[in-house]
Amino acid sequence: MKFIIAFACLLAVACANEDAGVLRNDAEVNVDSFKYALKLDNSVDVEQQGEQNGDTWVVKGQQAWTSPEGVPVSIQYVADQNGYQVLAANPPLPTSPPIPEAIQRSLEWIAAHPSKE
Numbered sequence: 001m002k003f004i005i006a007f008a009c010l011l012a013v014a015c016a017n018e019d020a021g022v023l024r025n026d027a028e029v030n031v032d033s034f035k036y037a038l039k040l041d042n043s044v045d046v047e048q049q050g051e052q053n054g055d056t057w058v059v060k061g062q063q064a065w066t067s068p069e070g071v072p073v074s075i076q077y078v079a080d081q082n083g084y085q086v087l088a089a090n091p092p093l094p095t096s097p098p099i100p101e102a103i104q105r106s107l108e109w110i111a112a113h114p115s116k117e
Helices: 002-016 101-112
Strands: 022-029 033-040 045-053 056-066 072-080 083-090
Antiparallel strands (some): 033 045, 045 056, 056 072, 072 083
């Protein structure tokens, strides 16, 4: 369900620009699978496909657009039982800062001394 919400948000942002014309709009929705593609003339290009695998959904997709600064942006992702995972991004996604040493020591201590309950 989260992927539908994410797509709806992206689509709302893309369509908020009233000057954008639709170049491609394909959709196929089945009980256990779906796929769609949307391409607008303002550089927005979205494709996503998903299929039900047992009780879980496996969704793969990509999104591309040009930022207001003129920089091309693209993301490829997969969402499955392991959650949402970015496979590739341009520009690269920022990395998390390192865990402070005191917190890392605390995490190691907690792992070495599990609760007795």
